[in-house]
Amino acid sequence: xxxxxxxxxxxxxxxxxxxxxxxxxxxxxxxxxxxxxxxxxxxxxxxxxxxxxxxxxxxxxxxxxxxxxxxxxxxxxxxxxxxxxxxxxxxxxxxxxxxxxxxxxxxxxxxxxxxxxxxxxxxxxxxxxxxxxxxxxxxxxxxxxxxxxxxxxxxxxxxxxxxxxxxxxxxxxxxxxxxxxxxxxxxxxxxxxxxxxxxxxxxxxxxxxxxxxxxxxxxxxxxxxxxxxxxxxxxxxxxxxxxxxxxxxxxxxxxxxxxxxxxxxxxxxxxxxxxxxxxxxxxxxxxxxxxxxxxx
Amino acid sequence: xxxxxxxxxxxxxxxxxxxxxxxxxxxxxxxxxxxxxxxxxxxxxxxxxxxxxxxxxxxxxxxxxxxxxxxxxxxxxxxxxxxxxxxxxxxxxxxxxxxxxxxxxxxxxxxxxxxxxxxxxxxxxxxxxxxxxxxxxxxxxxxxxxxxxxxxxxxxxxxxxxxxxxxxxxxxxxxxxxxxxxxxxxxxxxxxxxxxxxxxxxxxxxxxxxxxxxxxxxxxxxxxxxxxxxxxxxxxxxxxxxxxxxxxxxxxxxxxxxxxxxxxxxxxxxxxxxxxxxxxxxxxxxxxxxxxxxxxxxxxxxxxxxxxxxxxxxxxxxxxxxxxxxxxxxxxxxxxxxxxxxxxxxxxxxx
Numbered sequence: 001x002x003x004x005x006x007x008x009x010x011x012x013x014x015x016x017x018x019x020x021x022x023x024x025x026x027x028x029x030x031x032x033x034x035x036x037x038x039x040x041x042x043x044x045x046x047x048x049x050x051x052x053x054x055x056x057x058x059x060x061x062x063x064x065x066x067x068x069x070x071x072x073x074x075x076x077x078x079x080x081x082x083x084x085x086x087x088x089x090x091x092x093x094x095x096x097x098x099x100x101x102x103x104x105x106x107x108x109x110x111x112x113x114x115x116x117x118x119x120x121x122x123x124x125x126x127x128x129x130x131x132x133x134x135x136x137x138x139x140x141x142x143x144x145x146x147x148x149x150x151x152x153x154x155x156x157x158x159x160x161x162x163x164x165x166x167x168x169x170x171x172x173x174x175x176x177x178x179x180x181x182x183x184x185x186x187x188x189x190x191x192x193x194x195x196x197x198x199x200x201x202x203x204x205x206x207x208x209x210x211x212x213x214x215x216x217x218x219x220x221x222x223x224x225x226x227x228x229x230x231x232x233x234x235x236x237x238x239x240x241x242x243x244x245x246x247x248x249x250x251x252x253x254x255x256x257x258x259x260x261x262x263x264x265x266x267x268x269x270x271x272x273x274x275x276x277x278x279x280x281x282x283x284x285x286x287x288x289x290x291x292x293x294x295x296x
Numbered sequence: 297x298x299x300x301x302x303x304x305x306x307x308x309x310x311x312x313x314x315x316x317x318x319x320x321x322x323x324x325x326x327x328x329x330x331x332x333x334x335x336x337x338x339x340x341x342x343x344x345x346x347x348x349x350x351x352x353x354x355x356x357x358x359x360x361x362x363x364x365x366x367x368x369x370x371x372x373x374x375x376x377x378x379x380x381x382x383x384x385x386x387x388x389x390x391x392x393x394x395x396x397x398x399x400x401x402x403x404x405x406x407x408x409x410x411x412x413x414x415x416x417x418x419x420x421x422x423x424x425x426x427x428x429x430x431x432x433x434x435x436x437x438x439x440x441x442x443x444x445x446x447x448x449x450x451x452x453x454x455x456x457x458x459x460x461x462x463x464x465x466x467x468x469x470x471x472x473x474x475x476x477x478x479x480x481x482x483x484x485x486x487x488x489x490x491x492x493x494x495x496x497x498x499x500x501x502x503x504x505x506x507x508x509x510x511x512x513x514x515x516x517x518x519x520x521x522x523x524x525x526x527x528x529x530x531x532x533x534x535x536x537x538x539x540x541x542x543x544x545x546x547x548x549x550x551x552x553x554x555x556x557x558x559x560x561x562x563x564x565x566x567x568x569x570x571x572x573x574x575x576x577x578x579x580x581x582x583x584x585x586x587x588x589x590x591x592x593x594x595x596x597x598x599x600x601x602x603x604x605x606x607x608x609x610x611x612x613x614x615x616x617x618x619x620x621x622x623x624x625x626x627x628x629x630x631x632x633x634x635x636x637x638x639x640x641x642x643x644x645x646x647x
Binding site for chain 2: 188210214218224227
């Protein structure tokens with residue numbers, strides 16, 4: 001028994017010593033301003049956020065994804081990748097057991113302490129923190145560079161930029177629609193200054209009535225919501241969140257938007273995930289806010 | 297009835313002294329009720345949106361029958377959002393303070409408080425179960441919250457009773473055990489829920505009045521008023537119980553029955569307030585103590601005074617919570633804890 005325990009202990013230590021695999025030759029600065037040392041060739045990567053999983057697949061490196069969170073459900077192939085827990089409490093043990101060379105983290109999942117623990121295990125951690133569409137493009141380029149898919153990432157960004165430009169061309173002549181973006185009805189949450197959705201709304205020919213509120217996802221006063229008198233209300237719902245958030249909050253029942261039937265349900269996965277599908281979100285919002293601009 | 301008549305004989309409180317107490321109760325309650333009414337009106341004028349003062353006062357005076365020149369939006373802000381929330385704050389504050397005062401008298405413990413004893417957590421677990429399994433049926437929330445509060449009350453009471461009786465330290469320790477146990481139940485249940493619901497729950501657990509439900513408001517107010525009256529009617533028995541259960545029994549108090557009534561009514565009060573607003577902490581500690589410090593420890597005065605004072609306290613605390621970082625909001629529980637925790641430390645040093 002003792003011998004067995006000793007043997008395992010030794011196996012563990014020797015394994016740990018061999019952890020830094022391959023030469024460390026690259027240093028990239030992530031969105032948190034950290035200088036991250038990366039192996040030249042990355043064969044094993046774990047994503048701890050659904051948007052990052054989507055980006056890994058979109059740049060053509062899905063086959064190198066060895067771990068994902070339970071919320072990472074797109075594309076369909078992602079579901080066959082090993083789960084390491086949810087975005088809030090992933091299992092450190094399972095992550096280490098999967099021997100990733102890089103772990104991709106989104107600050108929105110608040111895993112700062114985790115980062116420290118992974119670094120102690122000699123696993124590189126790369127943090128992304130997009131606050132607008134350009135930030136999403138930067139995340140795509142970073143992930144592409146980390147995984148040696150720079151060219152594909154570049155092409156993807158270019159394609160997405162063209163789609164964004166096409167929307168902009170259609171809506172730029174229209175007066176922006178004043179939008180209330182309801183993250184949840186009870187308690188009432190909306191998007192503030194730091195949320196990347198605020199930028200998506202602007203690109204879709206709208207203007208968020210809460211664009212100046214500090215923070216990314218502020219809890220918002222009902223009476224202030226009523227006083228904003230939005231022309232349109234966007235309910236992110238129907239995606240992986242299911243039917244939650246499909247009714248307008250009480251305070252906005254009598255708003256111009258609700259009275260004129262300008263309440264739009266848009267797939268929350270396209271709006272809440274700063275990944276490639278954010279462009280789908282922009283297109284869907286633009287069509288809802290400016291239907292006449294999209295008539296043939 | 298037997299209780300009160302027999303106790304009168306034994307405590308030898310002359311009729312004149314009773315009249316003095318009655319007069320003191322009526323005067324102090326009238327003053328507090330006046331202050332409460334004033335607070336309701338004044339706090340209706342404060343919010344993240346500016347409303348014109350004169351027309352608002354005029355509309356309030358007409359009980360919402362005439363707009364008095366307020367725009368439609370301003371009128372809705374005042375009567376659909378602000379006033380219901382203020383009334384709920386009053387109901388929650390009144391309930392928690394009354395329950396706190398009754399627990400303190402019954403358990404002969406100045407530190408007894410629904411939040412600190414884990415009773416609010418019991419109600420919170422009940423509410424969570426209602427939200428998860430009967431999400432659409434609103435009345436299940438107060439019912440299960442009441443059940444949870446009652447179970448937690450009995451658990452704490454049983455745990456606290458040692459050979460030497462329920463000492464303050466033992467009671468607080470029992471409260472800590474029940475609180476931490478139920479907190480882990482809450483953590484476990486929230487982990488099983490999906491991410492979007494967690495956010496609303498964590499906010500609600502801190503005590504939050506922003507989701508004021510119009511259908512639960514009348515129930516909450518009825519329970520507060522009814523509960524405060526019921527406990528005030530038992531105030532004389534509680535006075536005698538403060539001498540000790542043995543002595544109270546010798547003086548003719550039906551100890552078992554009174555204890556049961558207080559547990560049931562106080563659990564109902566805590567359950568309805570937690571179902572409406574989550575766990576607002578320290579109200580049941582701060583308010584009864586202030587009532588006793590200023591009006592004396594006669595429960596016939598301190599219980600109704602705590603009910604009115606609790607309403608006043610939470611209305612003011614919630615006005616701070618909804619305006620201090622407007623248009624964003626804080627949970628009201630953060631404000632009451634900010635005031636209550638230091639007071640708790642002060643009281644702990646005096647016990």
